[in-house]
Amino acid sequence: MASLRNAFKSNKAHRERHQPEDRAHLGFLEKKKDYRERAKDFNDKKKALKGLHKRALNKNPDEFYFHMVRSRMEDGEHVEAPKEEECTPEQLKLMQTQDLKYISHKRLVESKKIDKLQSQLHLIDAEKSNNHVFFVDTKEEAKNLDVAERLQTHPSLLSRKSNRPKLEDLKKMDLGKMLTDETAENVAEERMKSYRQLEKRIAREKQLMVAQQKMELKKMLRGKSDTKPVRIAPGTKTTAPIYKWAQERKR
Numbered sequence: 001m002a003s004l005r006n007a008f009k010s011n012k013a014h015r016e017r018h019q020p021e022d023r024a025h026l027g028f029l030e031k032k033k034d035y036r037e038r039a040k041d042f043n044d045k046k047k048a049l050k051g052l053h054k055r056a057l058n059k060n061p062d063e064f065y066f067h068m069v070r071s072r073m074e075d076g077e078h079v080e081a082p083k084e085e086e087c088t089p090e091q092l093k094l095m096q097t098q099d100l101k102y103i104s105h106k107r108l109v110e111s112k113k114i115d116k117l118q119s120q121l122h123l124i125d126a127e128k129s130n131n132h133v134f135f136v137d138t139k140e141e142a143k144n145l146d147v148a149e150r151l152q153t154h155p156s157l158l159s160r161k162s163n164r165p166k167l168e169d170l171k172k173m174d175l176g177k178m179l180t181d182e183t184a185e186n187v188a189e190e191r192m193k194s195y196r197q198l199e200k201r202i203a204r205e206k207q208l209m210v211a212q213q214k215m216e217l218k219k220m221l222r223g224k225s226d227t228k229p230v231r232i233a234p235g236t237k238t239t240a241p242i243y244k245w246a247q248e249r250k251r
Contacts, residue, residue, distance in 0.1 A: 013095070015030075016031050033039065034211065085234075086202065086236060086237065086241070087211075088207065090207055091207060091210060091211045091214070091237070093212065094207075094208070096212055096213055099210065099213045100216065102213055103208055103212045103215065106208055107208040107212060110204055110205040110208060111205055113201055117194060117201065121195065121198065123196055132250065151166075152166045153167060153170075154170065206238070210237075210238060210239065210240060213240035214241075216233065217240055217241065225245065226248070227245070227248075229245045230244050231243050232244050
C-alpha cells in the first residue's frame, strides 16, 4: 500500500499562485519558467553582442569580398543586386512543362520547316550590303555611264534584285501574259509574308535550341561524378551556361 500511496504523491499537481486581485493592475505575475526564458534570451543577446564586438576589434581594414559590390543597402537592410535572368518566359515555360524529348522533336520539326522555306525563297530579295561595281577606262565614261544600257535591260527594272530580264528576252516574251502591277504587288506581299514567317521560325528554333541545351546540361549535372564541374561562363537568355569537367579515364 505504501508504494501505491507514493505513486499518487508523485502525480500531484503543484500549482503556483496567481496574481492577487489587489495587484492585478501590475499585469501578469512572472513564474519561474518565464524568468528562465527571459534570462536565457538576455544571455544569448549579451553573448551575440560580445561576439560582434570581438569581430569588430579584429576586423581587417583591407578585407574585400565580392558580396560587398553585389549588394546594396535599402532602409538599413542588405539587398541583393538584381541578376540578369538566365531564361526568357518562353524558355522557362517549356522547361517546366515539357521534357527533353518533346523539345528536341519540336526543334527538329522547326528545322525542317525552315529548310523548306529557305529552299523556296532563296533569300534573293533580302536586304544586302553588296554593291555592283562597274569598271571603266576613263572618268568621262564613268560620268556618262548608263546602267540600264550596261546591264542590257529596261530602266524600269533596275530597282529589282531578281527577275530582271534583258531586252532581248523581253522582246521574246508575250507581254499580254505578263503580270499586272496589282498582281505583282500581291506576289511581293506574299513573298514578304513568307520572309516574316521564316524570321519567326528561325527565332523559335533558336529558343528551342537554347532550352534543349540547358535541359541537357542540367541532366549532366545531376549525374554521378567524382569531381564537381567548374562553371566557366554563366547562362544567358540566348546561351546556355558553360561547364568544364575534369578529364576521366574511361575503362
